[in-house]
Amino acid sequence: MPEPARHSAAGDVADAAAVEAYLTHLQDRVCAALEAEDGAARFREDRWRRPEGGGGRTRVLAGGAVFEKAGVGFSHVHGAELPASASAQRPELAGRSFRALGVSLVLHPENPYVPTTHANVRLLVAERAGEPPLWWFGGGFDLTPYYPFEEDAVHWHRTARAACAPFGDGVYPRFKAWCDAYFRLPHRDEARGVGGLFFDDLSEWGFERCFAFLRSVGDHLLPAYLPIVERRRGMPYGERERRFQLYRRGRYVEFNLLYDRGTRFGLQSGGRSESILMSLPPLVRWDYGFEPVPGTPEARLADFLRPRDWLAEAEEAPEN
Numbered sequence: 001m002p003e004p005a006r007h008s009a010a011g012d013v014a015d016a017a018a019v020e021a022y023l024t025h026l027q028d029r030v031c032a033a034l035e036a037e038d039g040a041a042r043f044r045e046d047r048w049r050r051p052e053g054g055g056g057r058t059r060v061l062a063g064g065a066v067f068e069k070a071g072v073g074f075s076h077v078h079g080a081e082l083p084a085s086a087s088a089q090r091p092e093l094a095g096r097s098f099r100a101l102g103v104s105l106v107l108h109p110e111n112p113y114v115p116t117t118h119a120n121v122r123l124l125v126a127e128r129a130g131e132p133p134l135w136w137f138g139g140g141f142d143l144t145p146y147y148p149f150e151e152d153a154v155h156w157h158r159t160a161r162a163a164c165a166p167f168g169d170g171v172y173p174r175f176k177a178w179c180d181a182y183f184r185l186p187h188r189d190e191a192r193g194v195g196g197l198f199f200d201d202l203s204e205w206g207f208e209r210c211f212a213f214l215r216s217v218g219d220h221l222l223p224a225y226l227p228i229v230e231r232r233r234g235m236p237y238g239e240r241e242r243r244f245q246l247y248r249r250g251r252y253v254e255f256n257l258l259y260d261r262g263t264r265f266g267l268q269s270g271g272r273s274e275s276i277l278m279s280l281p282p283l284v285r286w287d288y289g290f291e292p293v294p295g296t297p298e299a300r301l302a303d304f305l306r307p308r309d310w311l312a313e314a315e316e317a318p319e320n
Helices: 016-038 150-167 171-182 207-232 239-258 261-268 273-279 297-304 310-316
Strands: 006-009 012-015 044-049 054-062 067-079 097-109 116-127 134-144 195-202
Touching (some): 012 207, 016 067, 016 097, 016 116, 067 273, 097 207, 097 273, 116 207, 134 171, 150 171, 150 310, 171 195
Antiparallel strands (some): 044 054, 054 067, 134 195
């Protein structure tokens, strides 16, 4: 790869080499923890390069005791012009060359009572000759349960709030609301999951503070997710729960292929399709006109998957 870019926004300098070092270490740590949690399968790694510039390493675990499919990818790519998905809302970026580096993961468990999760942390740099380079961070993490457990959602959001706490009281509410708005399926008028954190175009705090926030988000993913996995992985299930899980996975596929910015950016920028689409589950189903039986956990999921102030509700709930 070419030398890491350094660029300035309002006099600030971004250290892409430091970001890359953190991201590759994060990928290593996450994969090691997931292998230990699964106990039966290991990640396969593919290292790849793209003709337009850059490359990455994609790791996929399949057929494990806990994870039916887990993908954790690192990429550092660059190109002559930002794709339309990146510049549509920011016309000042049109025609700039770009450098993008990040870690993205999606975990699809076997047991329907264990939720799917997605996370992404990234840095983008946009440059044009004779003008100051622009940079920004983005990412977050979100949770997609198939069965409603209040304590799981509360734990998830408490950990998300802890990731944001050192950066100001308003950070968690801001990025929690952005996550709720982003991870929606407009054509079905429903949320994909119970949210978490989502942020983009983050440069307003300066490089060092923005990078510290990125690290905090990345470092809180496993503490947010693994306790839920450990709580649910041993729950017995049958064909009904499995069919419902595969049906709800269809919503995940719909969002990723129709709306996800990362998917669009990767495909429009000539990325490696196999790595971009590793986020899709190995098995999925669409049942025409499916309606869950009233009063069942499957029916309660619809009310569960809506924007809620999980932490305020938990604090207001009476003790047993």
